[in-house]
Each structure stands twice: as structure tokens, then as C-alpha cells.
Amino acid sequence: MTEPTFDHERLDVYRLSIAYVAFSYQIAKSLSGSNRQARDQWLRAAQSIPLNIAEGNGKQSLKDKNRFFEIARGSALECAAIHDVLRVCDAIDDDSNCRGKTDLKRIVSMLTRLIQRTNGVSEERIEYEYEYRPDSSGLSTSTILPPKPDEPSDATERKWRSDFSLK
Secondary structure, three states, X not given: OOOOOOHHHHOHHHHHHHHHHHHHHHHHOOOOHHHHHHHHHHHHHHHHHHHHHHHXXXXXXXXXXXXXXXXXXXXXXXXXXXXXXXXXXXXXOHHHHHHHHHHHXXXXXXXXXXXXXXXXXXXXXXXXXXXXEEOOOOOEEEEEEOOOOOOOOOHHHHHHHHHHOOO
């Protein structure tokens, strides 16, 4: 029997964040004593990344989706800061720090793009023409003119019409 697949499991950022959780747990096993609090905070923040991605991906409204994606992004940035703390305390080595922060950089970038993509409002692009006229006082004025209804609305369409018009 195959395991069911959820929508969030198809997201690259989710899969990468799950791999990062496994990585952080591997390193955290060796942390104890005075590093215990940073370790516990790191594991909570690392777990928060995929959990918020999954929850956000399941939301219907874009506002709710983005709120959870932003929380996941914040948790990834928190993990990066914890890397700095653990490194300066010699709790993790340079290679582990570099690998973890490289993964986190990708996660943050992917979440940023995901948030920007769902934040965007898509409208048809319209190029406006500007008309420059000096007024009677000698000062100049500019008027923004919308495209005429019978004219193509953008440069690409104008070029296409000029290239393929019947002559």
C-alpha cells in the first residue's frame, strides 16, 4: 500500500525543510550542557519551518497562506542566527555551519519567492503615452494619455501588427 501524498509534500521548499530538520537533529544529538537551551530552541525553530509551510499551503485565502509562509521564513532566519550562536560557542564545526546555512539560505529564498508570487496582483499591462505641452505661463505640463481603443495596448502587439499586417 502506498502512502498518501498531500499537496504540501510536492513543494520543493517543504522537502528541503524536512531534510534540514533531519540535519539539525543529527547535529543536535551531540549538543549538551551549556548548549542545551540553544539546541532546544534550534530544534523547535527547525520543526516550525515545514510545519508552517504545510499549514499555510492548506489555507484557502492568500492572506492566511502568506502569514504561515512568513512565519516559516522567520523560523528559518531564526535557525540561521542559532547557527551563528552555536558556531561562536564552538558547539558546531565550520562544515556543519556552512552546510546548514546554505540550506537555510535556499529555504528563505524559496519562501520569499513563494510569498511574493502569492502577494502579486496580476493585471494586464498597459503602456501609456506621455504628451508634453508648455502651458500659457511658459511652464511645461505633462499629460498621461491612455491608449486609444483601436490601437494596440502594448509595444509587443504594435510590433506584431506591424510585422504581420497585410499590405
